[in-house]
Amino acid sequence: MMRKVYLDHAATTPLLPExxxxxxxxxxxxxxxxxCLHEWGDLPRAAIEEAREQVAGLVGGRLEEIIFTGSGxxxxxxxxxxxxxxxxxxxxxxxxxxxxxxxVLHSAQxxxxxxxxxxxVPVDRYGVVDPEDVRxxxxxxxxxxxxxxxxxxxxxxxxxxxxxxxxxxxxxxxxTDAVAVAGTIPINVAELGVDALSxxxxxxxxxxGVGALWLRKGxxxxxxxxxxxxxxxxxxxxxxxxxxxxLGKAAELAAASMSSRIEHLTGLRDRLLAELPAKIxxxxxxxxxxxxxxxxxxxxxxxxxxxxxxxxxxSQGIAVxxxxxxxxxxxxxxxxxxxxxxxxxxxxGSLLLSFGSGNSMEDVDYVLEVLxxxxxxxxxxxxxxxxxxxxxxxxx
Amino acid sequence: MPIYSQKVMDHFMNPRNVGEIENPDGVGEEGNPVCGxxxxxxxxxxxxxxxxxKFQTFGCGAAIAVSSMVSEMAKGKTLEEVMKxxxxxxxxxxxxxPKNKFHCSNLGAQALHKAIDNYLSKQQKGAGEEAATAxxxxxxxxxVHCPFCDSELMDEDSPFCQACxxxxx
Numbered sequence: 001m002m003r004k005v006y007l008d009h010a011a012t013t014p015l016l017p018e019x020x021x022x023x024x025x026x027x028x029x030x031x032x033x034x035x036c037l038h039e040w041g042d043l044p045r046a047a048i049e050e051a052r053e054q055v056a057g058l059v060g061g062r063l064e065e066i067i068f069t070g071s072g073x074x075x076x077x078x079x080x081x082x083x084x085x086x087x088x089x090x091x092x093x094x095x096x097x098x099x100x101x102x103x104v105l106h107s108a109q110x111x112x113x114x115x116x117x118x119x120x121v122p123v124d125r126y127g128v129v130d131p132e133d134v135r136x137x138x139x140x141x142x143x144x145x146x147x148x149x150x151x152x153x154x155x156x157x158x159x160x161x162x163x164x165x166x167x168x169x170x171x172x173x174x175x176t177d178a179v180a181v182a183g184t185i186p187i188n189v190a191e192l193g194v195d196a197l198s199x200x201x202x203x204x205x206x207x208x209g210v211g212a213l214w215l216r217k218g219x220x221x222x223x224x225x226x227x228x229x230x231x232x233x234x235x236x237x238x239x240x241x242x243x244x245x246x247l248g249k250a251a252e253l254a255a256a257s258m259s260s261r262i263e264h265l266t267g268l269r270d271r272l273l274a275e276l277p278a279k280i281x282x283x284x285x286x287x288x289x290x291x292x293x294x295x296x297x298x299x300x301x302x303x304x305x306x307x308x309x310x311x312x313x314x315s316q317g318i319a320v321x322x323x324x325x326x327x328x329x330x331x332x333x334x335x336x337x338x339x340x341x342x343x344x345x346x347x348x349g350s351l352l353l354s355f356g357s358g359n360s361m362e363d364v365d366y367v368l369e370v371l372x373x374x375x376x377x378x379x380x381x382x383x384x385x386x387x388x389x390x391x392x393x394x395x396x
Numbered sequence: 397m398p399i400y401s402q403k404v405m406d407h408f409m410n411p412r413n414v415g416e417i418e419n420p421d422g423v424g425e426e427g428n429p430v431c432g433x434x435x436x437x438x439x440x441x442x443x444x445x446x447x448x449x450k451f452q453t454f455g456c457g458a459a460i461a462v463s464s465m466v467s468e469m470a471k472g473k474t475l476e477e478v479m480k481x482x483x484x485x486x487x488x489x490x491x492x493x494p495k496n497k498f499h500c501s502n503l504g505a506q507a508l509h510k511a512i513d514n515y516l517s518k519q520q521k522g523a524g525e526e527a528a529t530a531x532x533x534x535x536x537x538x539x540v541h542c543p544f545c546d547s548e549l550m551d552e553d554s555p556f557c558q559a560c561x562x563x564x565x
Contacts, residue, residue: 303454304454305432305433305454305455305456305459307456307457308408308455308456308457308459308460311400311408311456311457312409315409324432324456325431325432326432326433326455326456326458326459326497326500326501327456331432331496331497331500333432344429344430344431345429345430348429348432348454380414381411381414381452381453381454381460382452382453382454383425383434383435383436383452383453383454384429384434384454385454386416386436386452
């Protein structure tokens with residue numbers, strides 16, 4: 001049987017058996033609505049509050065500061081739109097980075113249509129935001145800064161603490177999209193100094209379709225979904241109890257095993273990044289070389305296109321992602337890679353391999369065995385590679 | 397559901413006629429690496445027929461499959477027959493292409509037609525004489541598709557898709 005190697009944990013992680021077990025009763029006999037006052041509501045209500053405590057524990061927040069949502073994207077929408085709208089009497093200007101997730105960038109675009117102004121701060125070639133650029137972007141009417149904790153496409157970790165120091169000085173709210181970070185590396189909201197932080201369950205072995213926003217106590221937010229008083233009136237709708245319970249359990253497990261997970265993932269990542277250049281020439285590692293997410297490797301292979309690599313790797317049982325134009329539904333090259341100053345031509349060869357707890361050194365061996373022939377096969381077809389080899393022969 | 401038909405996968409995994417012809421009678425290039433797909437076709441002509449066709453492609457799985465299919469459809473055919481190969485015929489032979497990829501990856505026929513134009517212009521200039529300029533590229537018709545419902549947009553700059561009314565960012 002063909003070896004199967006899943007290296008797309010940045011897209012989603014598998015559900016841990018312990019998480020599934022914790023969820024099962026709520027997909028079965030414990031079906032009550034947590035808002036109900038009769039006995040059927042008691043257990044689901046208690047379960048949600050336990051999950052709230054588990055998620056609060058993961059980020060070092062208080063339990064009443066956790067708002068459960070339907071996804072990381074919803075958390076980002078709620079934070080960006082909800083915080084900006086709640087403060088619009090103070091001003092209508094917000095600041096985001098050029099490499100935010102679309103759930104932040106498109107929320108900002110929507111705010112623009114509602115009369116807000118949006119400033120985008122750039123990133124350097126490693127995808128790092130300069131906190132001084134954030135300072136320069138602040139205006140008298142700035143009400144919100146939203147800059148991600150780490151970028152899921154290139155793995156770069158942003159200087160969130162330094163940015164928070166600046167937003168505090170200027171008394172501006174700071175939201176960070178920590179979807180790629182929460183459950184992977186330690187987070188402490190008090191130490192970070194942020195006001196709001198988004199996370200999602202399917203990034204750390206919890207279920208899909210559930211996320212959370214940690215929101216500093218006392219911070220006003222405009223709900224996006226009006227209705228009942230679920231989540232303190234900040235997110236109406238009957239709770240997705242099994243998913244929330246799963247998120248809570250996943251958060252608890254992530255907090256408990258974080259250091260061993262990090263050690264494992266870092267070992268896999270560092271070995272792949274160390275051995276890759278010896279196996280393949282003309283490869284550009286994307287993202288920060290050192291300050292990146294533990295299980296995250298991303299690079300661009302010159303002269304060939306990412307989707308073709310992805311499909312050939314898939315045919316050999318390896319699942320990866322790419323930021324090439326052809327892999328996106330809108331057929332646009334990754335805005336992250338372009339913002340980092342990569343040419344469209346190089347960005348087309350983007351590959352992203354993200355490890356998880358289930359991966360082993362044998363998986364790295366397999367990738368190092370399978371990837372080089374895939375690349376040389378596509379290069380042999382590539383007119384760009386033919387031109388390059390002819391030109392370099394000409395020089396000699 | 398896999399995004400590509402079995403036929404596309406077959407031609408992508410086992411592309412026919414990959415490579416370069418030494419001293420070709422015609423060369424045609426279409427696309428550019430910026431938009432993600434670029435194809436070069438090389439032809440050898442004998443008695444008004446394509447005796448040999450080879451290609452090099454930079455691009456996604458669909459682009460590689462298209463190139464391979466075009467080369468197979470064209471080999472041995474007369475120049476007139478080859479000029480009648482359209483992107484739609486190529487897509488049909490491949491049992492379909494993803495709608496949003498139909499135009500960007502489906503450049504094989506155009507690239508091959510350019511190679512024939514290149515051959516014909518060399519012929520006109522007479523044997524022994526170098527072809528000074530490449531033939532004019534075909535007029536490119538831009539097709540833009542809604543990223544949400546895949547239907548073709550009437551106007552490239554339209555902020556809305558007229559089919560599903562989604563906003564195009």
